[in-house]
Amino acid sequence: MNALAWNCLGLGSLGKIQFLQEVTRSEKPSFVFLCETISRYEKMEKLCSCEPVKFSHSPIDISVYGAGSKSWRLTGIYGEPARTRRFKMWEFLKNLSRDANLPWCVMGDINNVTSQTSKKGGPPYPNHLIEGFNDCLHEANLHDLDIIGHQFTWEKGRNTDHWVEIRLDRVLANTHWLDVFDMDKVYNLQGYPSDHSPLLLCPEMQLRRNKRRPFRFENAWLTEPMCSQIIKDCWEEEEDNTILQRLSKCAESLNVWGKEITGSFSSRIKDCKAKLKLLRGKRDAWSVAEFENTRQQLFLVLDQKEIF
Structure with missing residues (x-):
């Protein structure tokens, strides 16, 4: 806890x-x-x-x-x-x-x-x-x-x-x-x-277990043109299969694509935090300016992630 x-x-x-x-x-x-x-x-x-x-x-x-x-x-x-x-x-x-x-x-x-x-x-x-x-x-x-x-x-x-x-x-x-x-x-x-x-x-060491999360469609994906294209392609490629098989294929493709988008946010946030950790406490002019610039970049990414 x-x-x-x-x-x-x-x-x-x-x-x-x-x-x-x-x-x-x-x-x-x-x-x-x-x-x-x-x-x-x-x-x-x-x-x-x-x-x-x-x-x-x-x-x-x-x-x-x-x-x-x-x-x-x-x-x-x-x-x-x-x-x-x-x-x-x-x-x-x-x-x-x-x-x-x-x-x-x-x-x-x-x-x-x-x-x-x-x-x-x-x-x-x-x-x-x-x-x-x-x-x-x-x-x-x-x-x-x-x-x-x-x-x-x-x-x-x-x-x-x-x-x-x-x-x-x-x-x-x-x-x-x-x-x-x-x-x-x-x-x-x-x-x-x-x-x-x-x-x-x-308080104590906690073991993290990898759990497979069920597929969830994110409403924010609807604002991305690529989303409808992925669904269209999957549906047409799987036209000989049942509706459940088509839905399964769409879910699989959307899940991979969705992770790439959200993953870019997570990666950028992680990079910003790592850079802040290196710069924090340094008092030379370049480090101070770069610290503030990186902090503003972090806030921008958080804002973009919230909108998405």
Whole structure:
């Protein structure tokens, strides 16, 4: 059961909605925790394929019961942004930890750092806030999980003299969690249309089984002239066969052709994400310009895929 956490900084733009839909389609998280959606409940309900577990201004704390797997606890949190009130979140985590009988995981925009290496650019991070957060983690028995990919999750001032990157988004887990999910992985995802990048938590290794999907005719194919031509050719070539045999041949040909079209989108999206991964964090002029150009290409492909 994977979990995704993302501070989207508003879901008002089509680009962010398309990005979220693409990530959920490709990564298939069982849980999605969004911060700062700046959206009403009705809009969020329309975006979800099912009823949201909870829509709240407070942290979301749930127990996860998986068939055939260990039960665990997941807390989605948006950390206090005001530095003078950070202690409130520290106290909140410590209070939650006192009732942590299950393997426990906390994820989201924590808005805290564990060391000066969690920040690049700008003035040093206040040491008293670093010490306060580390004391909180120690008392709450929470460990900061390593992330795979770029080590910073938030940025501002890209391609300026004031460019700052900080690892504000985190996944924390107690010792019980680490004992149970010793194969867990946390990925920093690419191509985000926000100041924050999403984090994907994979608690354990999951074997993917190849399943043969039944044929489905896509209405979007009707806008392609090639679709009607394929049907016409198949029908004429199979005129001595039964109707069911003709339909089977049409389905087979359309399935191959349809995969070529949708596959081109998937390949372009994959290439863009791979390029973003290579360029992210580089600060020379060419890399910065190429990063932004590639990100715009990714949004364009997502837009084209949505239209198709």
